[in-house]
Amino acid sequence: MTINARANGGRPAHLDDVSKAIIEQLQRDGRRSYSDIGRAVGLSEAAVRQRVQRLQETGVMQIVAVTDPTQLGFARQAMIGVRVSGDTRAVADRLAELGEIDYVVLTAGSFDLLAEVVCEDDEQLIALLNDRIRSIEGVASTETFVYLRLHKQHYDWGTR
Structure with missing residues (x-):
């Protein structure tokens, strides 16, 4: 959803x-x-x-x-910073269509978008970056931050 x-x-x-x-x-x-x-x-x-x-x-x-992706055979997770030329929302919509991407946000700062990806291995990550993400019209550049280990992930922050 x-x-x-x-x-x-x-x-x-x-x-x-x-x-x-x-x-x-x-x-x-x-x-x-x-x-x-x-x-x-x-x-x-x-x-x-x-x-x-x-x-x-x-x-x-x-x-x-x-779920814990590593327990399900998805050994590579990463956050990808995306710089966009043109309509950031259109690029965000295209990224959101990709199955490996589970999180897309529009940001202010060094990147226009951040996208979290979950891949089976480095080869799938390379293919995702080179063949699919960088080929989207409006993607000017990307920077990938590979996750080495998930240190904390909680969803119980309440409603403040």
């Missing part, structure tokens, strides 16, 4: 304290039952189910399984 920051017309969603508490419960354990969450936040199972469905439908949150 692609996160679309404009799903709410570009405005941040307003969440009440109960919805925030539900999100935090799911961030700790995405498999937690609606009845357990309901007890923790003071709602019925049905009310929690409705709120979760609404949070998903509006794009505020998604519930996914997070």
